[in-house]
Amino acid sequence: MANVIIRNIIRFFLLVLVQVLIIKNIELGRFINPFVYVLFIVVLPFETPKWLLLCIAFILGITIDMFYDTAGMHAAACVFMAYLRPGVLKLFSPRDGYEFGTQPTIQYLGVPWFLSYAGILVVLHHLILFYIEVFRFSEFFSTFFRVLVSSIFTMLLIVISQYFFQRKKEQE
Amino acid sequence: MRNLILFIWKHYFVFLFLLLETLCVYLVVQNNNFQRAGFVNSSNQVSASVLSTAENIQQYFYLKSENERLAKENAELHSHDLLSFSVLVNDQYSVNDTLFRQKYSYTSAKVVNNSTNRRNNFLTLDKGSKQGITNKMGVISSSGVIGIVKDVSENFCTVMSVLHSKTTISAKLKKDGTFGPLNWDGESFAYATLNDIPTHVRLVQGDTIVTSQYTKMFPENILIGTVESYFRESAKPFYTVKVKLSTDFKKLTYVYIVNNMLKGEQEILEKNSEADKKE
Numbered sequence: 001m002a003n004v005i006i007r008n009i010i011r012f013f014l015l016v017l018v019q020v021l022i023i024k025n026i027e028l029g030r031f032i033n034p035f036v037y038v039l040f041i042v043v044l045p046f047e048t049p050k051w052l053l054l055c056i057a058f059i060l061g062i063t064i065d066m067f068y069d070t071a072g073m074h075a076a077a078c079v080f081m082a083y084l085r086p087g088v089l090k091l092f093s094p095r096d097g098y099e100f101g102t103q104p105t106i107q108y109l110g111v112p113w114f115l116s117y118a119g120i121l122v123v124l125h126h127l128i129l130f131y132i133e134v135f136r137f138s139e140f141f142s143t144f145f146r147v148l149v150s151s152i153f154t155m156l157l158i159v160i161s162q163y164f165f166q167r168k169k170e171q172e
Numbered sequence: 173m174r175n176l177i178l179f180i181w182k183h184y185f186v187f188l189f190l191l192l193e194t195l196c197v198y199l200v201v202q203n204n205n206f207q208r209a210g211f212v213n214s215s216n217q218v219s220a221s222v223l224s225t226a227e228n229i230q231q232y233f234y235l236k237s238e239n240e241r242l243a244k245e246n247a248e249l250h251s252h253d254l255l256s257f258s259v260l261v262n263d264q265y266s267v268n269d270t271l272f273r274q275k276y277s278y279t280s281a282k283v284v285n286n287s288t289n290r291r292n293n294f295l296t297l298d299k300g301s302k303q304g305i306t307n308k309m310g311v312i313s314s315s316g317v318i319g320i321v322k323d324v325s326e327n328f329c330t331v332m333s334v335l336h337s338k339t340t341i342s343a344k345l346k347k348d349g350t351f352g353p354l355n356w357d358g359e360s361f362a363y364a365t366l367n368d369i370p371t372h373v374r375l376v377q378g379d380t381i382v383t384s385q386y387t388k389m390f391p392e393n394i395l396i397g398t399v400e401s402y403f404r405e406s407a408k409p410f411y412t413v414k415v416k417l418s419t420d421f422k423k424l425t426y427v428y429i430v431n432n433m434l435k436g437e438q439e440i441l442e443k444n445s446e447a448d449k450k451e
Contacts, residue, residue, distance in 0.1 A: 020219075020222075020223075021226050027289045029289075033289065050185045051184065051185070051188055054188050054189055054192055055188075055192075058192050058195075058196075065199075066219040067219050067222075067223065068287075068290075069294040069296075069330060070203075070292075071199045071200060071202070071203035072195075072196040072197065072199030072200040073200055075192075075196045075199070076196035076197065076200065079189065079192045079193055080189075080193065083185075083189040086185075133290070133291055134291055139358070
């Protein structure tokens with residue numbers, strides 16, 4: 001149990017630093033802003049209490065906000081995503097429920113399951129984030145395009161990082 | 173009362189969610205208010221120190237081009253120096269200058285954080301209230317206008333760059349003084365939009381756009397950019413001008429913060445006149 005907590009705390013700082021020091025400085029054109037840090041909320045253990053989930057999402061969002069100068073926007077999107085996570089998990093649950101001690105990762109539940117589960121959460125997060133950032137309807141379609149393209153890149157990076165850490169675990 | 177508490181306890185997930193979302197929206201709205209200083213921004217101690225460390229490392233990669241730029245600027249300043257003017261009259265005399273008085277002073281600052289690819293872009297500079305920076309000061313670089321100071325902490329300040337949806341700069345055509353508001357449409361970091369130029373003005377591609385005399389944040393005639401193209405929206409007697417910005421916002425390292433020493437006096441006077449009008 002303590003092991004899981006420590007691993008998640010390390011993952012928190014690692015993802016925040018990767019996001020604000022590396023990904024923030026990579027510019028792939030004006031429409032593409034991947035936000036890989038949401039991976040943290042996606043792969044939290046199944047047993048995480050619901051209140052803790054919301055609080056962690058809020059803290060994560062505020063931390064990212066400090067670096068992006070977007071007071072509250074990332075926090076709002078993260079909390080919204082964390083709120084919907086239990087529902088999405090229930091939607092995709094296998095017939096016998098999730099095994100105890102597993103995590104919602106490719107490693108335990110396979111690629112198709114992970115793509116649909118993480119995909120929905122990432123798109124929802126990006127939708128809220130980009131529309132709060134723009135805050136007007138006149139740029140509706142260009143914002144929607146940004147949401148889609150950015151989500152695809154975020155998913156790409158998330159899946160790559162999953163395989164990256166999976167291989168490491170097998171070596172141990 | 174007991175039932176209410178039971179109800180809230182049963183659905184605590186929804187209530188906690190709503191509570192946190194309200195807090196987020198409050199932060200967003202509060203931060204949008206230009207006058208109030210936001211708390212969650214990159215001028216606070218933790219994030220600013222992480223960012224300035226990263227920037228320190230990053231700077232080594234740009235040393236060469238930065239040196240070249242500074243050498244160029246030095247050469248230009250030398251050409252304005254007294255030593256580079258030949259003396260016409262040999263007599264020495266001193267003048268108590270009552271025709272000119274200093275209106276603007278400048279503080280040099282280093283950019284520790286920068287963005288260009290979002291709808292609302294900010295810079296963080298390494299000068300703050302300890303160095304006499306207050307909000308709404310203008311920021312320029314040797315190549316042109318950068319933006320306006322938003323939040324100030326002890327040692328850092330954040331700047332809304334020209335590439336921000338809420339930044340409006342009063343600009344004019346250098347050749348005949350026609351002025352209008354300059355905004356950013358969010359399309360490309362190299363271009364901005366100048367509105368409200370009357371159609372009788374003859375525009376040519378390459379015309380210089382500079383800051384107008386009506387802005388309190390910038391000195392007059394600071395370069396903004398050049399005319400790239402222009403068009404007239406139907407049924408409006410105005411041109412909308414696409415301006416190519418003279419500053420490359422991706423390559424900012426050192427900038428100057430402009431302090432208008434007479435701004436306070438001007439604002440108090442204008443406020444008094446406004447108050448009189450209402451009576």
